[in-house]
Amino acid sequence: MSSLPVGATHESLRESVPPASAAQINARIDRLPAARAVWTLVLLIATGGWFEFYDLFFTAYVGPGLVKSGLYSTTTASFxxxxxxxxxxxxxxxxxxxxTFCFTGLADRYGRRTMFTASLLWYSAATCVMALQTSAPAINLWRLIAGIGVGIELVTIDTYVSELVPKHMRGRAFAFVHLVQYTAVPTVALLAWWFVPRAPLGFDGWRWVVMFGAAGALIAWAIRRNVPESARWLAQRGRHDEAARVLATLEAKIEAQTGRLLPAPPLATESATAAPPRKARFSEIWQPPYRRRTITLLVFNLFQAIGFYGFASWVPTLLVSKGVTITHSLLYAFVIAASNPFGPLIGMAIADRIERKTLVVLSALAIAVFGSLFAMQTSPVMLMVLGVLITLxxxxxxxxxxxxQVELFPTRMRATAVGFVYSMSRLSAMFSGFMIAFALRHFGVPGVFALITGAMVAVMAAIGLFGPRTNNRSLDDISH
Structure with missing residues (x-):
């Protein structure tokens, strides 16, 4: 049965709850069960992220269509x-x-929900405009503009989810978000297989694939209406009464769903009369204990993007280079892409059972080993099997x-710090496009995977040697 007082409603509860300090808010969130109300919030955020992933990954699958249309070439004479x-x-x-570098700090200033919605609308509109362009320079320009919105959204979603869920389910929550998001990959691969070799209604197939991704704008406001602002962020900004109302509403839903009272939260270490909230300062990330974490994540992100996107963004093109036709390469790429959601499914089973850093190291090792084997294969079956293993x-x-990476910094500067370290992966991935194309032109597919393997070795060294442990620890505990 519900624990609401007689005559009380959720609305009256929201009006009557007293304010709470940031530490009290964090303690109350961390003792929440993994109830349906919590998973619903995670699902709504992941749904917005689905379009972000669709936009991110169609780069690989429209590539053959862009080349086929004569707008681009696979390789170039100059770097x-x-x-x-x-x-x-x-x-x-x-x-x-x-x-990620310039604008993710806006989520620390204006809130997670506001920037989540704004960035979703931004990249949906820019992607729609890009699909209508008729020259490579114009497409590149609008692709860059759309990428700005995607970059903001990537960090905002990670920050948002880490703050909404209790500590005991952070790993599973991120795995679930990725499960939803990665279903966009087989979707875009299937649409590319259908549309890219054709021109329905005289409109190039790759344009249809791109336009579908702009549909994210249609659900932006629906998500905004049903997902509250982060209570941790509100409390950190000194808006304690709003944070308390948001959390009280969630607690009431959980108690109504589970039919039992929530346990009392552990005693917080700070009182409601604690010092005024501190604003995020970029210089903080270069001070202990964050300096070591920042450098570790900068190195990690520099190399992980080469390995991750070096394969994911070039799957059909790499298959063509192995002698597979465009149509068949897109079919094989779809089979490989269909395996994307299975990685997060495995993650939901193990993410909160093994250390996060261990999961990162073992995953990088798998990419290095299976990538090296992929480079030596010519059999379509083995290419698909190894492609699936690399994808997992x-x-x-x-x-x-x-x-x-969102666990390693405090709430007041989480989006700013993560945006900065994550921007290194964006910079690396930007040049990786030229690096992969150069390696493919001069050294073939084996050269591409030699580059990827070297990058994964650097990833394993950075996180394995210097990354702190985070599993089942409160965000406050980790960030100090």
């Missing part, structure tokens, strides 16, 4: 050739770099590090 497919990939990651390693790596 920085802007009519080559590498330029399109680079434009995507240039936008992502600008978004990549998605588990993504689950692990997206949860991991």
């Amino acid at each position: 920085f050739g802007f009519s080559g497919l590498g330029a399109f990939v680079a434009a995507s990651f240039a936008g992502l770099f600008i978004g 390693g990549g998605t588990l790596l993504s689950v692990g590090y997206h949860a991991y």
Whole structure:
């Protein structure tokens, strides 16, 4: 039965709850069970992220169509050739770099929910405009603009989810978010298989694939109406009464769903009369204990993007380079892409049982080993099998590090700090487009995977040797 007092309603409860300190809010969140109300919030955020992943991954699958239409070439004579497919990939990651480096701090200033909605609308509109362009420079420009919105959204979602869920389910929550998001990959692969080789209604197939991704704007406001602002962020900003009302509403839903009272939270270490909230300062990330974490994550992100996107963004093109036709390469790529959600499914089973850093290291090892084997194969069956194994390693790596890096910084500067370290992966991925194209032109597929293997070794060293442990620890505990 519900624990609401006689004559009380959820609305009256929201009006009557007293304010609480940031530490009290955090303690109350961390003792919540993994109830349906919590998972519903995670699902809504993940749904918005689905379009972000669709936008992020269609780069690989529209590539053959862009080449087929004559707008781009697979490789270029010079390293920085802007009519080559590498330029399109680079434009995507240039936008992502600008978004993560320059604008993610807005989520620390204006709130997680506001920036979640704004960035979703931003990249949906820019993607729609990009689909209508008729020259490589114009497509690159609008791809860059769309990438800015995606970059903001990537960090905002990670920050949002880490603050909404209790500590005992952070790993599973991030795995579930990725499970939902990664279903976008087989979707875009299937649409590319259907549309890219054709021109329905005289409209190039790749344009249809891109336009579908702009549909995210249609659900932005629906999500906004049903997802509250982060109570941790509100409390950190000194808006304690709002934080208490948001959390009281969630607690009431959980008690109504479970039919029992929530346990009392552990005693907080600070009182409601604690010092005024501190504003995020960029210089803090270069002070102990954050300096070591920042440097570790900068190195990690520099190399993980080469390994992750070096394969994910080039799957059809790498298959074509192995002698597979465009139509068949897209079919094989769809089979590989269909395995994407299975990585997060595995993650939901193990993410809160093993250390996050261990998951990252083992996933990077899998990419290195299976990637090296992929480079030596010519059999379509083995290419697909190894492609699936590389993909599982990549998605588990993504689950692990997206949860991991947001845990290492405090609420007041979480989006700012994560945006900064994550921007290194965007910068790396931007140049990886040229690096992969260069390696493919001069050394073939084996050269591409030699590059990827070297990057994964650096990833394992950075996190394995210098990353702190985070599993089942409160965000406050980790960030001090």
